[in-house]
Amino acid sequence: MNLALFDLDNTLLAGDSDFEWAQFLIGKGVVDREVQEAKNLEFYNDYKAGNLDIQAFLDFQLAPLTRHPRPELDAWHREYLDRHIRPIIGEAARRLVNSHLAAGDLCALVTATNSFVTGPIAREFGVAHLIATVPAWEGERFTGRARGTPAFREGKIIRVEAWLESLGLWWGSFEKSFFYSDSLNDLPLLSTVSDPVAVDPDDTLRAHAGEMGWKIISLR
Numbered sequence: 684m685n686l687a688l689f690d691l692d693n694t695l696l697a698g699d700s701d702f703e704w705a706q707f708l709i710g711k712g713v714v715d716r717e718v719q720e721a722k723n724l725e726f727y728n729d730y731k732a733g734n735l736d737i738q739a740f741l742d743f744q745l746a747p748l749t750r751h752p753r754p755e756l757d758a759w760h761r762e763y764l765d766r767h768i769r770p771i772i773g774e775a776a777r778r779l780v781n782s783h784l785a786a787g788d789l790c791a792l793v794t795a796t797n798s799f800v801t802g803p804i805a806r807e808f809g810v811a812h813l814i815a816t817v818p819a820w821e822g823e824r825f826t827g828r829a830r831g832t833p834a835f836r837e838g839k840i841i842r843v844e845a846w847l848e849s850l851g852l853w854w855g856s857f858e859k860s861f862f863y864s865d866s867l868n869d870l871p872l873l874s875t876v877s878d879p880v881a882v883d884p885d886d887t888l889r890a891h892a893g894e895m896g897w898k899i900i901s902l903r
Contacts, residue, residue: 686857687783690864691794695776703767748825775902795835839872
């Protein structure tokens with residue numbers, strides 16, 4: 684059996700699910716456009732440079748979830764999925780995921796974006812397992828804080844290994860382990876699997892993949 688792990692934003696998606704969620708909320712009039720877009724750009728530039736403060740980002744990212752009850756957020760998400768996400772899922776991305784599912788590989792999406800935003804997207808791809816940053820909640824409302832280790836950089840390794848352990852598995856349980864990602868921030872997990880794949884990579888990852896002889900593909 685093989686293991687297939689997929690980053691989501693700018694890998695399987697031709698865009699960023701968290702950015703699109705923010706744009707959706709702006710369109711609803713739920714958050715202020717000027718403030719939201721300025722902070723999004725600031726965090727995105729930090730992310731591309733490899734120096735994102737993940738806690739500061741999560742405080743910003745999760746704050747809008749605290750202001751509305753879960754049933755209302757779930758209803759909004761269905762609209763968001765249809766308007767913002769399905770249009771940026773390409774057929775090549777669907778074929779890639781389906782090829783691993785059809786082969787009987789154990790598949791998971793591994794993303795720093797919170798599980799409220801990404802859970803329905805994983806189901807859209809038919810992937811049963813999601814390893815994402817988990818927003819804490821009490822009753823019907825999110826608290827604005829993350830629970831446990833964020834699934835970011837080395838945190839992805841910690842979260843993947845904990846998930847595998849919960850299944851009675853470890854890296855050595857697989858003939859091959861794949862991870863598909865576009866970002867330099869995923870170099871820790873890419874360096875852990877047996878078969879790292881750079882997908883439409885940023886410049887730093889493209890250079891590193893070339894030096895290491897990693898496979899480079901495009902899903903666009």
